[in-house]
Amino acid sequence: MTDAAAALSTLSATLLPALERKLQDDVHRHIQPPALARMVAYHMGWEGLGAGPQARGKRVRPLLTLLTAQAAGGSWEDALPAAAAVEFVHNFSLLHDDIQDRSRLRRGRPTVWYLWGVPQAINAGDALFALAFRTLAALHTAAACWPEPPAALLARACLHLTRGQYLDLSYEGREDLDEAAYWPMVEGKTAALLETAVALGAYAAGLDAAAAQPYRDFGRALGLAFQVWDDYLGIWGDPARTGKSAASDLVARKNSLPVLYGLQRRDSAFARRWARGPITEDEAPALAARLAETGARDYTRQQAEAWTARARAALAAAPARDAQAHAALQALADRLLRRDA
Amino acid sequence: MTDAAAALSTLSATLLPALERKLQDDVHRHIQPPALARMVAYHMGWEGLGAGPQARGKRVRPLLTLLTAQAAGGSWEDALPAAAAVEFVHNFSLLHDDIQDRSRLRRGRPTVWYLWGVPQAINAGDALFALAFRTLAALHTAAACWPEPPAALLARACLHLTRGQYLDLSYEGREDLDEAAYWPMVEGKTAALLETAVALGAYAAGLDAAAAQPYRDFGRALGLAFQVWDDYLGIWGDPARTGKSAASDLVARKNSLPVLYGLQRRDSAFARRWARGPITEDEAPALAARLAETGARDYTRQQAEAWTARARAALAAAPARDAQAHAALQALADRLLRRDA
Numbered sequence: 242m243t244d245a246a247a248a249l250s251t252l253s254a255t256l257l258p259a260l261e262r263k264l265q266d267d268v269h270r271h272i273q274p275p276a277l278a279r280m281v282a283y284h285m286g287w288e289g290l291g292a293g294p295q296a297r298g299k300r301v302r303p304l305l306t307l308l309t310a311q312a313a314g315g316s317w318e319d320a321l322p323a324a325a326a327v328e329f330v331h332n333f334s335l336l337h338d339d340i341q342d343r344s345r346l347r348r349g350r351p352t353v354w355y356l357w358g359v360p361q362a363i364n365a366g367d368a369l370f371a372l373a374f375r376t377l378a379a380l381h382t383a384a385a386c387w388p389e390p391p392a393a394l395l396a397r398a399c400l401h402l403t404r405g406q407y408l409d410l411s412y413e414g415r416e417d418l419d420e421a422a423y424w425p426m427v428e429g430k431t432a433a434l435l436e437t438a439v440a441l442g443a444y445a446a447g448l449d450a451a452a453a454q455p456y457r458d459f460g461r462a463l464g465l466a467f468q469v470w471d472d473y474l475g476i477w478g479d480p481a482r483t484g485k486s487a488a489s490d491l492v493a494r495k496n497s498l499p500v501l502y503g504l505q506r507r508d509s510a511f512a513r514r515w516a517r518g519p520i521t522e523d524e525a526p527a528l529a530a531r532l533a534e535t536g537a538r539d540y541t542r543q544q545a546e547a548w549t550a551r552a553r554a555a556l557a558a559a560p561a562r563d564a565q566a567h568a569a570l571q572a573l574a575d576r577l578l579r580r581d582a
Numbered sequence: 583m584t585d586a587a588a589a590l591s592t593l594s595a596t597l598l599p600a601l602e603r604k605l606q607d608d609v610h611r612h613i614q615p616p617a618l619a620r621m622v623a624y625h626m627g628w629e630g631l632g633a634g635p636q637a638r639g640k641r642v643r644p645l646l647t648l649l650t651a652q653a654a655g656g657s658w659e660d661a662l663p664a665a666a667a668v669e670f671v672h673n674f675s676l677l678h679d680d681i682q683d684r685s686r687l688r689r690g691r692p693t694v695w696y697l698w699g700v701p702q703a704i705n706a707g708d709a710l711f712a713l714a715f716r717t718l719a720a721l722h723t724a725a726a727c728w729p730e731p732p733a734a735l736l737a738r739a740c741l742h743l744t745r746g747q748y749l750d751l752s753y754e755g756r757e758d759l760d761e762a763a764y765w766p767m768v769e770g771k772t773a774a775l776l777e778t779a780v781a782l783g784a785y786a787a788g789l790d791a792a793a794a795q796p797y798r799d800f801g802r803a804l805g806l807a808f809q810v811w812d813d814y815l816g817i818w819g820d821p822a823r824t825g826k827s828a829a830s831d832l833v834a835r836k837n838s839l840p841v842l843y844g845l846q847r848r849d850s851a852f853a854r855r856w857a858r859g860p861i862t863e864d865e866a867p868a869l870a871a872r873l874a875e876t877g878a879r880d881y882t883r884q885q886a887e888a889w890t891a892r893a894r895a896a897l898a899a900a901p902a903r904d905a906q907a908h909a910a911l912q913a914l915a916d917r918l919l920r921r922d923a
Contacts (some may be wrong), residue, residue: 281838393719
């Protein structure tokens with residue numbers, strides 16, 4: 242284990258349980274009645290069928306907030322309300338996404354809308370959304386260093402989320418898309434909230450806007466690198482490692498970077514097959530090979546590597562007032578980006 | 583016209599156009615892409631089929647915020663971000679309500695989900711929700727007088743909304759309900775946001791928590807009085823005045839106060855008919871008469887009058903530093919509560 246990985250491991254052992262307690266406290270204290278809080282607790286992976294660590298996600302966003310606050314010279318404890326708020330926003334968006342996509346499973350468990358119906362699931366997502374702002378309000382801020390109130394930063398990220406989601410939904414059934422359709426979608430769906438997670442940590446630590454900028458750049462580049470790698474692995478990842486079927490993103494018709502890149506070669510074998518409709522699991526591996534022939538595989542890999550390099554460079558340039566926490570951020574980025582592909 | 587009505591008329595002529603400009607500016611500036619902003623602009627009554635003043639609602643909540651700020655010694659201009667935020671929250675909740683209730687019409691126009699589909703409508707509501715907090719962050723506050731940050735007050739109201747909505751949805755198909763089921767539902771669905779609309783105006787004007795309390799009491803009582811009158815008129819209102827069919831709330835199976843009151847007389851003719859399922863427009867007037875026999879009509883009227891009296895008393899006790907705006911608040915309450923029934 243490298244020193245950075247050891248730092249991440251040490252800090253995570255303290256931070257993650259404290260974060261989980263904060264999240265649970267806030268849900269059960271502020272969401273009423275208890276039956277509504279239980280729907281949210283189920284979604285968060287704490288209760289009900291299949292509850293447990295494997296049902297909770299990796300808590301990457303709040304961990305970024307806490308580690309950044311510590312790395313930038315503050316204390317992670319002070320940043321807990323910001324970290325919890327970011328995780329609540331992420332989970333609100335997942336809960337509504339599942340309704341929008343009619344997804345019946347998330348992390349191997351039935352989704353909230355599938356168990357409780359669409360109306361109650363919309364409402365449970367709304368409760369998580371409101372809770373994020375309720376929780377964030379408890380952040381004690383030395384107002385001087387904040388470019389705008391914490392709630393404004395988080396609200397901006399939420400507006401970006403809805404922009405990205407609008408674009409993603411609007412692409413369904415369209416065949417005139419190209420790579421330009423991709424970046425504003427993932428800026429909204431992934432990068433904005435990761436950037437905000439890091440920004441809230443940096444400001445909570447007392448950094449001013451100029452000193453916080455490298456951290457924000459790190460968060461944004463990390464989000465894009467993560468998303469592009471995810472898109473790569475969704476088509477060319479090893480099923481034994483990803484835990485999904487081969488080229489599963491093709492079957493799911495996900496608007497991923499390789500697909501949008503491939504579609505601009507309108508007369509390619511890939512684009513012609515894509516336009517003809519649903520793709521079965523059986524034909525997906527061969528179609529992934531057709532897609533690679535358009536140059537999409539090489540291009541996606543290049544983009545993933547370029548964003549990874551930008552993320553690492555931005556983090557290296559960020560003020561490291563606590564060396565252990567800064568090293569842990571590097572390790573977290575490595576863990577997210579060192580994909581076996 | 584009374585002096586109070588004249589004050590309301592004079593102030594509304596200035597405030598409402600300024601409010602409408604603020605709402606439109608914020609939607610078009612902060613919601614992206616323009617196609618998503620257009621969905622929201624349609625819902626707000628500014629664009630598309632049937633757009634115009636009759637499609638916009640009465641803007642009661644933001645008007646309460648602005649008039650309270652002025653009445654409490656501040657200036658309504660300073661309270662515009664708070665007023666806009668409250669109206670955005672109200673409209674987010676309407677947009678999601680329409681999906682949850684499968685309502686195809688609102689104010690005589692097709693609803694957003696009916697035109698654009700459920701996934702995009704969920705997202706448009708989320709965008710309005712996020713916009714509320716983005717807008718509120720521009721409120722300049724003399725922090726000393728605020729019991730908690732403005733965003734915390736608004737987030738609390740949103741959590742109350744989701745509580746009320748949870749209860750309302752959970753009552754569907756239940757036959758064991760009574761009056762106790764009613765109050766927490768309408769506290770959440772109606773009273774919390776009206777109280778918060780008034781509270782934000784009072785705090786924006788610089789009142790401390792003690793001085794603001796009568797205003798808050800006024801907002802809450804006004805919300806409850808308004809809702810109970812609305813429930814009364816939904817069953818015994820004159821169709822020529824309400825613009826709805828006779829006893830339309832019975833056909834819609836709304837969990838209104840008279841219905842929940844009547845259901846606790848479990849062996850009444852009303853309760854037995856209600857339990858047997860859907861009610862047609864033809865039989866609704868006779869069923870309204872059966873409901874009145876349970877005492878529900880008299881009781882609902884008493885409750886409406888009691889909450890109206892509490893609202894008026896609270897407003898009379900609130901510090902009136904601007905007599906014209908204070909009089910306008912009285913007139914607004916009278917207009918909302920003086921129903922012909």
